[in-house]
């Protein structure tokens with residue numbers, strides 16, 4: 262399969278033919294001030310994203326502007342579509358996250374082969390509460406350390422020198438930690454692709470801030486209907502949000518979609534997702550994953566309390582092939 266043709270930006274950065282988009286974001290000059298209202302900041306942001314070229318005389322960059330907006334959102338949190346509205350300098354919202362806590366960071370060799378070695382940064386906390394979470398010890402309880410921005414930016418440089426192909430922001434979920442990520446990138450100068458490895462329950466505002474920062478969206482498309490999402494991840498309006506964000510990601514960068522096939526969910530979840538992708542994002546790379554195992558509270562839910570059958574996985578892959586998806 263010609264992944265190079267589909268994920269052309271990602272491979273152009275690896276080949277040294279293109280800069281990671283966050284480095285370009287630092288070159289775009291924008292005038293704004295702390296006294297600007299959030300409406301004025303968004304207006305300047307959207308115009309700068311459209312313009313995407315240097316503006317002589319301006320002292321700040323588009324990345325600075327994104328950091329200022331993210332700092333405001335942090336005080337009235339709506340990074341994800343739960344839209345808790347809390348001031349996270351004081352309290353946590355549904356995801357439990359105040360400041361970013363890093364549970365682990367390492368060169369990951371277990372991701373898709375085109376991504377490894379991947380410098381993977383696992384944040385603690387998550388806006389989802391999946392009853393089968395395979396990382397529940399970091400996503401459903403706070404379990405990590407605050408790492409200064411400067412230290413993590415130096416770690417990125419060090420890991421690149423050790424062979425990392427990319428920076429893989431994950432968790433839990435990276436969404437609550439966007440201000441932290443932007444501040445780290447402000448201090449980085451390494452030409453290395455940035456990966457947003459997420460459940461994609463981001464707000465529209467988060468998706469706008471990611472544009473011009475993220476090179477590859479590594480998405481986790483879990484459910485083909487809202488009932489399963491509510492029951493198993495305790496989240497509302499799943500499909501509306503996640504489909505919207507996949508369309509944005511597909512337009513804004515390269516996209517590699519992951520779907521974990523779950524027992525008894527091939528008809529209600531896997532096949533509708535495959536149908537949607539083949540219709541709306543036919544040029545994305547898709548990983549149909551078979552490694553489901555009952556974890557955390559999965560034993561309390563009879564439909565997902567056993568491992569996946571081989572026949573279920575084969576049915577999922579056959580269907581995805583029939584629909585013409587580019588599988589990895």
Ligand code: SF4
Nearest residue numbers: 338341344345354356
């Ligand atoms: S990121 Fe956390 S605090 Fe912010 S809206 Fe989402 S769940 Fe709530």
